[in-house]
Amino acid sequence: EVQLVESGGGLVQPGGSLRLSCAASGFIFSRYEMNWVRQAPGKGLEWVSYITSPGTTRYYADSVKGRFTISRDNAKNSLYLQMNSLRVEDTAIYYCAREGGSSTSWAFDMWGQGTRVTVSS
Amino acid sequence: EVVLTQSPATLSLPPGERATLSCRASQSVSSQLAWYQQKPGQAPRLLIYDASHRATGIPARFSGSGSGTDFTLTISSLEPEDFAVYYCQQRRDWPPLTFGGGTKVEIK
Numbered sequence: 001e002v003q004l005v006e007s008g009g010g011l012v013q014p015g016g017s018l019r020l021s022c023a024a025s026g027f028i029f030s031r032y033e034m035n036w037v038r039q040a041p042g043k044g045l046e047w048v049s050y051i052t053s054p055g056t057t058r059y060y061a062d063s064v065k066g067r068f069t070i071s072r073d074n075a076k077n078s079l080y081l082q083m084n085s086l087r088v089e090d091t092a093i094y095y096c097a098r099e100g101g102s103s104t105s106w107a108f109d110m111w112g113q114g115t116r117v118t119v120s121s
Numbered sequence: 122e123v124v125l126t127q128s129p130a131t132l133s134l135p136p137g138e139r140a141t142l143s144c145r146a147s148q149s150v151s152s153q154l155a156w157y158q159q160k161p162g163q164a165p166r167l168l169i170y171d172a173s174h175r176a177t178g179i180p181a182r183f184s185g186s187g188s189g190t191d192f193t194l195t196i197s198s199l200e201p202e203d204f205a206v207y208y209c210q211q212r213r214d215w216p217p218l219t220f221g222g223g224t225k226v227e228i229k
Contacts, residue, residue, distance in 0.1 A: 047218040059216040106212045107155040107170035
């Protein structure tokens with residue numbers, strides 16, 4: 001089955017760290033650029049980070065720059081988001097999303113089910 | 122940063138009616154605009170990419186149009202499963218990649 005499955009979310013205190021994972025299956029993961037997108041409770045979608053297929057280029061939203069690090073392991077078909085110095089405003093559902101490449105240009109044609117991150121004391 | 126403004130915030134229509142959703146960009150994004158549908162408790166789903174191309178498996182009642190700064194998503198005849206929140210997204214001028222604030226289509 002073609003899918004993305006996130007894990008690693010949970011409750012963490014302000015200033016703490018979490019590492020999110022996204023396991024890909026059913027497609028050639030190494031060929032696709034990947035993103036993290038988050039959604040705070042009751043709010044809209046916010047792009048968080050992007051990584052190229054070989055992992056050589058990474059971009060971040062200003063709101064997470066210097067605190068979050070995106071990475072991938074193509075041998076393990078996995079995407080990661082290391083989140084440090086977490087703030088209350090980082091509370092959200094975090095989705096990994098695949099860019100469609102040649103089929104849908106840059107648009108996000110596949111999403112995981114999301115993992116919930118709660119930052120609270 | 123390109124700001125995407127969606128209107129209206131909420132659209133109340135009965136099933137069978139035509140829905141017209143707007144997305145306006147603060148600067149030209151050419152045709153690099155996508156539309157997503159999100160239902161409660163679910164991840165977003167890609168509907169339209171490059172302003173007017175339907176993604177795989179998307180019914181023909183969904184259509185996208187526009188270029189530059191003004192875009193429209195049209196649902197020709199609302200089905201019960203179409204009541205959801207719709208987001209536009211651009212990647213013409215990035216980072217950051219940006220989303221609009223969303224339009225909720227609700228049953229009237």
